[in-house]
């Protein structure tokens with residue numbers, strides 16, 4: 349147990365914030381001991397995975413726990429599938445690469461997403477037409493009310509767009525210890541229809557892509573479009589793409605003929621990046637914070653000196669201007685601490 353520890357290395361925004369207490373855990377027993385330490389002193393607890401989806405808006409007057417549970421195990425599941433279980437502290441991209449090396453299919457479109465395996469169910473991570481729920485079987489969690497472990501299956505997780513029970517009524521009540529995925533061992537389902545994947549593959553002269561080709565294409569596209577947190581502090585998309593009722597979308601179409609929208613049940617999903625760009629934010633910098641010049645949805649720690657409060661205030665200005673221009677309320681995707 350360490351005291352007054354800087355959390356700057358543990359968040360991809362690279363903002364400075366101190367934790368009153370800090371510990372790294374490697375086993376479920378160490379985790380239980382840390383939780384006991386925290387509850388016996390009535391401390392708040394902050395779980396840290398890769399720190400790529402949090403914004404620390406000030407010092408944390410509690411116990412920050414960095415989860416370092418490691419290990420991967422496999423179990424065959426019929427002729428065409430395998431169940432792969434990874435512990436929460438495994439790095440997500442390294443896990444995707446591990447599966448690709450073994451030619452297990454299902455995660456290739458999710459390559460290069462920062463963060464850890466244990467966090468992937470929390471917002472049902474997704475990219476390039478795939479979400480974690482497409483391959484999710486169960487996660488094993490520590491229930492903080494009972495201090496017992498239990499399994500959450502697909503139904504119990506109630507996955508939605510960048511959403512799950514862990515962001516809703518289960519928030520703060522469970523620690524995800526491991527996640528099990530059902531992947532294909534042959535007859536892989538290749539998804540190339542989303543984003544620039546097809547163009548990327550055809551540029552490389554690939555007409556019948558493998559899962560490895562798809563992963564390479566995704567990695568190449570992501571590297572060209574998104575800032576690397578090691579160089580420029582950021583947490584990926586700062587806002588969710590809002591879903592609005594069809595009549596509201598049709599009314600906006602009259603005023604803004606170029607507005608983009610994708611049908612989502614009875615409603616329409618509108619790209620938040622487009623809305624933000626239309627409000628003039630793309631590439632705009634205020635003090636130490638900016639909207640990324642290539643992707644307005646990504647807020648960056650432009651000078652490396654930004655505080656979490658500055659970034660939060662910047663995001664509020666964006667929300668205000670999108671509301672004023674379009675009457676749409678943006679919701680932050682990043683967890684505000």
Ligand SMILES: Cc1cc2nc3c(=O)[nH]c(=O)nc-3n(C[C@H](O)[C@H](O)[C@H](O)COP(=O)(O)OP(=O)(O)OC[C@H]3O[C@@H](n4cnc5c(N)ncnc54)[C@H](O)[C@@H]3O)c2cc1C
Nearest residue numbers: 395397398399400401462463464466467473474524583584
């Ligand atoms: C450049 C960049 C690109 C990104 N692209 C994408 C993308 O394409 N798609 C996408 O979905 N996301 C994307 N993200 C967001 C981020 O990568 C994911 O949300 C990722 O799952 C966060 O993992 P993490 O381990 O870093 O979470 P952290 O930031 O460490 O934690 C996130 C939240 O979960 C809590 N938490 C951490 N571990 C646990 C646990 N084991 N049990 C319970 N709660 C826990 C934390 O307290 C916090 O509230 C991107 C981020 C960056 C920086």
